[in-house]
Amino acid sequence: MRKPLAVGTLAIGVAGFALWIITRGDPEVRIDHANSELVARGEPLYRRHCAVCHGANLEGQPNWTSRDERGRLPAPPHDDSGHTWHHDDQVLFEVTKYGIGRHAPSGYESDMPAFGTIMSDAEIIATLAYIKSRWSPAIQQKRAAAGMN
Numbered sequence: 001m002r003k004p005l006a007v008g009t010l011a012i013g014v015a016g017f018a019l020w021i022i023t024r025g026d027p028e029v030r031i032d033h034a035n036s037e038l039v040a041r042g043e044p045l046y047r048r049h050c051a052v053c054h055g056a057n058l059e060g061q062p063n064w065t066s067r068d069e070r071g072r073l074p075a076p077p078h079d080d081s082g083h084t085w086h087h088d089d090q091v092l093f094e095v096t097k098y099g100i101g102r103h104a105p106s107g108y109e110s111d112m113p114a115f116g117t118i119m120s121d122a123e124i125i126a127t128l129a130y131i132k133s134r135w136s137p138a139i140q141q142k143r144a145a146a147g148m149n
């Protein structure tokens with residue numbers, strides 16, 4: 001009688017562990033834009049991977065709030081004039097790593113690629129630190145007041 005109970009308990013434990021592995025997601029991300037070494041590592045990564053769409057000065061594409069002929073929105077600015085700063089570090093990281101799908105309505109289409117197979121997590125964080133470092137003190141204060149990391 002004890003053997004089936006032990007096997008059943010083991011099976012439940014293995015299934016629970018597998019479910020935990022699958023659903024745990026990324027650990028909480030904090031992007032330190034005040035870390036000058038991190039920002040310095042992020043600038044060339046931004047230039048290589050992001051500037052082609054989001055602009056060398058984070059200005060985004062023209063008419064970024066109006067859909068194009070395919071029904072997609074152009075790349076938004078990452079400077080103070082855009083909405084990037086409205087998102088917490090975790091969302092910024094996940095959108096960059098996995099693409100917009102995790103945080104957009106079902107069926108939303110975007111030209112934004114998922115960079116998780118192109119850049120390491122550390123590179124994504126450095127790139128985002130560079131972007132955050134370019135935001136004005138007023139934006140930094142708004143984020144701090146909203147409890148955003």
